[in-house]
Amino acid sequence: MDNTQQHIQLLINHINQDVSLDEYAINKLSSFLVFNELNKKEFLIKPGETANSMNFIVQGCMRSYYLDENAQEHTLQLGIEEWWINDLYSYLSRKQSRMYVQALEKTLLIQLPRLELEKLYIEVPEISHFFRIKIQNAYVAVQERVIDSMSDDAYERYDNFRKAYRDIEQRVPQYIIASYLGVTPEFLSYLRKKHS
Amino acid sequence: MDNTQQHIQLLINHINQDVSLDEYAINKLSSFLVFNELNKKEFLIKPGETANSMNFIVQGCMRSYYLDENAQEHTLQLGIEEWWINDLYSYLSRKQSRMYVQALEKTLLIQLPRLELEKLYIEVPEISHFFRIKIQNAYVAVQERVIDSMSDDAYERYDNFRKAYRDIEQRVPQYIIASYLGVTPEFLSYLRKKHS
């Protein structure tokens, strides 16, 4: 089995955790996968572009963030191997993104273009079901983020972050974690010292 | 046309803004609508319960909120006539809610029970399409709320709130708006004075 086949198998196994794909479904799906390799700091999506694929991380680490009026970065989502990364808002609404989606390490993606994916939904209901679950989970995750961001003790938020992103914490710079938590890097540094 | 028919018409017209319902769809839909009248301060959903219907506000005003560890209220969503109100997280995931969904005025709802609605999805794809759009919009709204809650100038958040909820602002007490913005009622009062 070559590398490409291994990567596709990773995706299939991932999907099979939620639904059951038969031979036919796997072949159909495999036929339109697109591989995309990004270097560190390279962008998958920039403001003004429209997200038109679902993106599965085979290897590497990515984040989505946006810039506020003061050019401050706000990280919304992080992802590593076997996570999906996107601007789901842009993908679903087909409107222009206001986000950057960026590789934090050299990253290998499998992409599923929207138009072909939507055709596949009709032929393979399991795939439709799978992404319905994913979108539902994304909704839940954003809702939890709202709730979390309201608990205004920053250290508690940092603690929650570490629980939710256990495997990711060590892989991303702290200024990005700070921008995820909504505090300055200086203050995060202060908190870490205080609680150590 | 009696009151009940008028209320149903309001719902039909609302749905027809996004999709096109034919006679058959309207009849099917009408056959399982449930009316529910709530008094001021009465709860539609409480923590531990599971949301099992979509809820359309015919007349009145509602909100969803949760209590944090310090028993502080955090308002997540507000709604008036022709809005939908729910704990969508609980509805979609079929898990227990952690929310209160409460009437802020005497409120009349039309409810669409989940099980019957899902059967209808198969017979009437327009209805399925309509709720897909609604859930998509809900995702976008929550995402905007995350982004908004990161702009940490509270007056700016208040300003955004007033734009997003223009018709609602006058109808709900300010301590609820404060709990939506994540500030104390005292501080909101201070901000209002300062900027007036």
Added chain:
DNA sequence: ACCGGTTCTTAAGATACCTTAAGTTTTTTC
């Protein structure tokens, strides 16, 4: 192995927001 850039820390002074408490206004109830 070094150099230049990136990331992290420390600390002092400033500001936004909170807590408490009390008084005032508005709304609800009987």
Added chain:
DNA sequence: GAAAAAACTTAAGGTATCTTAAGAACCGGT
């Protein structure tokens, strides 16, 4: 329409977080 309850305001003192600035530690490339 009076009494009770709920909501809003004001102000003083406290705390969390920010800003700025500077130095320290940790890279990544040649």
